[in-house]
Amino acid sequence: MTTKEIINPANLVYDKTSILTDNVMHYCPGCSHGVVHKLIAEVIEEMGIQNKTVGVAPVGCAVFAYNYLNIDWQEAAHGRAPALATAINRLLPENVVFTYQGDGDLAAIGTAETIHACNRGENIAIFFINNAIYGMTGGQMAPTTLVGMKTATCPTGREPHLNGYPIRISNLLAELDGTCYVTRQSVHKLAAVRKAKRAIQKAFENVIAKKGTSVVEIVSTCNSGWKMTPHQSNLWMEENMFPLYPLGDLKDR
Amino acid sequence: MAKIKGAVVIDSERCKGCELCVEACPSDVLGMSPKVNTKGYHYSEMVNDDACIGCAACGYVCPDACVTVYKVRID
Numbered sequence: 670m671t672t673k674e675i676i677n678p679a680n681l682v683y684d685k686t687s688i689l690t691d692n693v694m695h696y697c698p699g700c701s702h703g704v705v706h707k708l709i710a711e712v713i714e715e716m717g718i719q720n721k722t723v724g725v726a727p728v729g730c731a732v733f734a735y736n737y738l739n740i741d742w743q744e745a746a747h748g749r750a751p752a753l754a755t756a757i758n759r760l761l762p763e764n765v766v767f768t769y770q771g772d773g774d775l776a777a778i779g780t781a782e783t784i785h786a787c788n789r790g791e792n793i794a795i796f797f798i799n800n801a802i803y804g805m806t807g808g809q810m811a812p813t814t815l816v817g818m819k820t821a822t823c824p825t826g827r828e829p830h831l832n833g834y835p836i837r838i839s840n841l842l843a844e845l846d847g848t849c850y851v852t853r854q855s856v857h858k859l860a861a862v863r864k865a866k867r868a869i870q871k872a873f874e875n876v877i878a879k880k881g882t883s884v885v886e887i888v889s890t891c892n893s894g895w896k897m898t899p900h901q902s903n904l905w906m907e908e909n910m911f912p913l914y915p916l917g918d919l920k921d922r
Numbered sequence: 923m924a925k926i927k928g929a930v931v932i933d934s935e936r937c938k939g940c941e942l943c944v945e946a947c948p949s950d951v952l953g954m955s956p957k958v959n960t961k962g963y964h965y966s967e968m969v970n971d972d973a974c975i976g977c978a979a980c981g982y983v984c985p986d987a988c989v990t991v992y993k994v995r996i997d
Contacts, residue, residue, distance in 0.1 A: 670994060670996060672971045675928065675992045675993070675994050681991075681992055682928075682976055682978055682993045683978035683982070683990065684990050685988075685990070689987055693936055694986060698939055698940035699938070699940030699985060700985055701985065703984075703986050703987070704983065704985045707984075707985075707987050857983070862982040899940040899941060900941060900942065903942075
């Protein structure tokens with residue numbers, strides 16, 4: 670059978686979901702954001718919740734997330750996505766509300782909002798993209814930057830006596846009674862993508878079941894900020910990020 | 923024995939040439955085209971059609987959702 674004969678709608682096994690719009694994403698080639706957008710879109714399609722899902726977009730690279738997923742969106746001020754999601758969820762309790770935030774948004778300027786939304790057990794899902802750098806503004810040091818990692822604002826590497834230590838925000842959030850599900854995933858390989866998708870689905874299911882706050886951290890790459898190719902970034906992430914940010918469920922109740 | 927055969931279609935205009943699909947493919951089916959799309963990126967394409975098993979690993983790791991995968995079972 671030739672390739673042309675195989676290419677037939679009857680044999681389709683994988684395709685772009687219709688929840689993703691036809692807009693080409695503005696992310697750099699190989700950026701993990703694209704995979705996470707796609708997974709969220711796939712889960713929304715499979716669960717049939719397109720009409721009642723409200724996303725809250727952050728400030729950072731994902732600021733234009735509302736251009737790519739065909740659902741309702743709200744754009745939050747920098748770091749305030751969980752506060753806005755709280756309001757949306759309290760006014761529209763039957764809707765499925767999630768925030769999509771990077772490490773600059775969630776772990777730096779929005780730490781207070783994040784911690785208090787989780788502590789109140791707001792019925793929202795938080796998707797946290799942790800790439801250990803400020804991507805949009807040009808690769809500056811983030812709270813999650815690894816010790817010794819070089820960025821634009823710590824060109825000789827992060828030094829703990831000067832810059833402090835990387836913050837494991839998911840471990841911190843797992844300590845709070847308001848969170849029902851905290852997990853750390855990655856999207857660099859087929860198996861990891863499948864696990865991340867299950868985690869995203871579980872977070873949405875928890876919101877529908879009104880169980881509390883679900884946090885899904887995705888350890889990601891920023892190949893432009895890290896100055897590597899996408900494949901090198903994946904290898905670097907496995908070698909350097911996973912020891913500090915180990916993958917797996919931190920809390921599930 | 924039944925044989926699984928797959929085929930991959932890349933949306934060459936959406937592709938940004940990150941090569942993650944090339945690295946993800948377990949059968950070395952994909953490669954980068956010498957041609958570029960209108961954005962100037964070399965896009966990925968099937969270079970070894972017969973080896974494709976339709977596992978969709980390329981599709982799952984693609985950040986720009988430009989991969990469509992087909993699969994047939996040949997008895």
